[in-house]
Amino acid sequence: MKHNIGAGNPMRAQFEPKAPYTAQHFAWSFADGVGTVTLNRPERKNPLTFQSYAELRDFFNALRFATDVKCVVVTGAGGNFCSGGDVHEIIGPLTGMSMPELLEFTRMTGDLVKAMRACPQPILGAIDGICAGAGAMMALACDMRYGTAAAKTAFLFTRVGLAGADMGACALLPRLIGQGRASELLFTGRSMTAQEGLAWGFFNDLYEPADLLAQVQETARALASGPTFAHGMTKTMLSQEWAMTIDQAIEAEAQAQAICMQTQDFRRAYEAFAARQKPVFQGD
Known part of the structure; x- marks a missing residue:
C-alpha cells in the first residue's frame, strides 16, 4: 500500500x-x-x-x-x-x-x-x-x-x-x-x-x-494463525448485532456460520481432528 x-x-x-x-x-x-x-x-x-x-x-x-x-x-x-x-x-x-x-x-x-x-x-x-x-x-x-x-x-x-x-x-x-x-x-x-x-x-x-x-x-x-476468515466474520457480527433484536441476531449468526462452513478452513479443521492433528488454517 x-x-x-x-x-x-x-x-x-x-x-x-x-x-x-x-x-x-x-x-x-x-x-x-x-x-x-x-x-x-x-x-x-x-x-x-x-x-x-x-x-x-x-x-x-x-x-x-x-x-x-x-x-x-x-x-x-x-x-x-x-x-x-x-x-x-x-x-x-x-x-x-x-x-x-x-x-x-x-x-x-x-x-x-x-x-x-x-x-x-x-x-x-x-x-x-x-x-x-x-x-x-x-x-x-x-x-x-x-x-x-x-x-x-x-x-x-x-x-x-x-x-x-x-x-x-x-x-x-x-x-x-x-x-x-x-x-x-x-x-x-x-x-x-x-x-x-x-x-x-x-x-x-x-x-x-x-x-x-x-x-x-x-x-x-x-x-x-487461526481461521482468519472466521475471525473477520466474528468481528462483523459483534458490530452488526448491536442494532438487532435477539431473533434477528440468531438468524444473522445462522447465516454467518453457514458461510463459514463453506470455507476450506472448516474442512481442514475436521480433517485434522479426524487425523488427531492440529489444524493449519490458511484463511480461505
Whole structure:
C-alpha cells in the first residue's frame, strides 16, 4: 500500500493498494501475519495531527484488502500510547476554522474509528502510559486492549470545553464498561486507572511495561494463525448485532456460520481432528 498526500487539504489523503507500505506519520512493521502500528512522536507523547489522522483512517480502510495482514497491534513509542490531538497543530488551528471545516475535521476523526471497526482483522491495543482524548478513542476502537499498571486513560474532551460525545464515545464506551461508569468518565474527563480499566472490562489484561508489546504480539500471532476468515466474520457480527433484536441476531449468526462452513478452513479443521492433528488454517 502506498500513501500519497497532496499539497491540498491535509485532512484528505488517498491510498493506492500497493505493497510494501511505508508510513509517513507512524511506524509500521509486519511479520508472521501481524502488523504493528506504532504512534511515534514520543517527545510529545505521540499526539495526532491532521496528517496522521488522515493516514491512519486511510490505512485502516485499506486493510480490508490486505489479505496478508491477519491481525494488527496498535501501540505507542516511548512509554506512552497517545496524548490525543496535538494542542498546537490541531486544537489551535480549529479555533479559527469555519463550521464546514470543523465538521470535515470531526467527521474525519470519526471515520478513523469507523475504519478500525470495519477492517476485518482483529486489532489489539498495547497501551502504556498516557492514553487520552483521541488516543483513548483509538484504544476503544480496538477489539481487545492490554495495558500496564502505568496506563492512564482519559476521555478528556470536557477539559477543553467540548462534549464527551466525540468519535463515537457515547456509543462505544457504555457498551464496554457500562452506562454509569462511562457517564462519569465522559462528564468529568478524569483518568481511569489501569486497575479500574481491568476491573471494568476496558483492559483484557495488564502486563509489565517491558513485556507489554511482546505479549500482545504473541496473542496477535496466535490469532493470525487461526481461521482468519472466521475471525473477520466474528468481528462483523459483534458490530452488526448491536442494532438487532435477539431473533434477528440468531438468524444473522445462522447465516454467518453457514458461510463459514463453506470455507476450506472448516474442512481442514475436521480433517485434522479426524487425523488427531492440529489444524493449519490458511484463511480461505
